[in-house]
Amino acid sequence: MRTPLGSSRAPAAIVRPLLRLDAEVLFRAGPEVEILHAGEVYRLRRTRLGKLILTK
Numbered sequence: 001m002r003t004p005l006g007s008s009r010a011p012a013a014i015v016r017p018l019l020r021l022d023a024e025v026l027f028r029a030g031p032e033v034e035i036l037h038a039g040e041v042y043r044l045r046r047t048r049l050g051k052l053i054l055t056k
Contacts, residue, residue, distance in 0.1 A: 023052070 032045045
């Protein structure tokens, strides 16, 4: 059985702050960074036009 929104029996939502990173910090050493995710290396590159490209 569903409980109506706002009901005291409804589970409370867990709110976590979103982590925000400034791209200028990421790209201080150059136009490309490597990101390790689940054992795989990805490359995040900033183009001359300021776009971001993520590749595996």
